[in-house]
Each structure stands twice: as structure tokens, then as C-alpha cells.
Amino acid sequence: MKKNRNGRTRRSNGELAPYRGSIRLPVGSGLDPRTEKHNLTEIYTAVTNGSGELRGYTATSNVSAALDWSNFVGIYEEFRVLGIRVEYHNSYNDAYDPSRGNFAGLIADTHVPVIGPPGNVGDVGQFVNWKTFKSGRPCTHEWRARGVEELQFSNTNAVLPNHGGILWFVNQLNAGTDYGQYVVTYLVEFRGRR
Secondary structure, three states: OOEEOOOEEEOHHHHHHOOOOOOOOOOOOOOOOOOEEEEEEEEEEEEOOOOOOOOEEEHHHHHHHHHOOOHOOEEEEEEEEEEEEEEEEEEEOOOOOOOOOOOOOEEEEOOOOOOOOOOOOHHHOOOOOOOEEEEEEEEEEEOOOOHHHOOOHHHHHHOOOOOOEEEEEEEEEEEOOEEEEEEEEEEEEEEEOO
């Protein structure tokens, strides 16, 4: 490789050598390029439906349900969801309680858009990253953004993108029973401070 008169390195055949520095994604016109990461949280009661099922989901597009989302929308122009964590905390002893029922189901993450809770265990088991979820034990599951599309910034005032999320399903429980809480935490990166 040789240096030309402009100081650029050239290969011997005259082509420019590949760039080895970092690549910065474009920032909207006039936006502050600095970013800040924040954990936004929402909490749900885990109550079975009339059929004795604990089933639910959260998706990247659900971040607007987080308790402090509206505070950040007023401060930043753009955001992206880098990860989601669902923590299930049971409200009774880990030991089997026959009066409540204590059965295993599945919890999984997916990078396919999630638009509602699963209808059965098979809807969760179709995904590669599933694991057993027991109503009588604490459980944590995570989703992490991957790929260029999932890592794009979106306008905080636009329709929120759905890049996937976490689904869970447990059945054969007592109908209408409080089994604990779901704590959903979104790791969100914001930029473009107003």
C-alpha cells in the first residue's frame, strides 16, 4: 500500500483501502446526537382469566404503557427499544398449593411482531427461545434488539414500531385468581433532546 499526495492509503492497484473507523448513523436535521439510556417500567397483576389461564405478552410497541413514557416524550425527539425484561413474582409460597393450582407453561421471546396474547401453549412453544414458566416460582425472561431494522431510531410522536417481544402462557389454574405480578422493564435509548 502506498500513500498518495492527499495522505490517503491506496492499494497498489489504485483502489482506496477499506475504511476501518466507526460508522455513525445519520441524525435527523438539527437533532442533538447524544443519547441517553433509561429503564421504563410497567407493573401488572397476574390474574387468571375465566378459563384458569395466565397468558400475556409485551412488545416493543407497548413501551408507551410504561409509567414514565410521557415524561420522556416531552424531552426527546427519537427513541429505540434495546431490550425488554419480564419478571414474574409469585404472590404465595414456592411450594405447590393445591388450592390455587400450580402448573407449568411456557414463556418465549420473538423477533416477529407480537399483536396479542397467545391462545395456547403451542403459540409460545413455536419459538426457539422458550423456557418453562411455573405459576408458583419467580421467572425472568429477556428480549434484546438485534439487526439494523430493530436498532433504528423512531420519532417519539409517531406510531411505535413492533419488532417483537415476549409471550407467556400457563393453564390449568384456578379461574379469577391473583397469582402475583409481572414487572416489565424496557431499556430505551433516547436522542434529540428538545
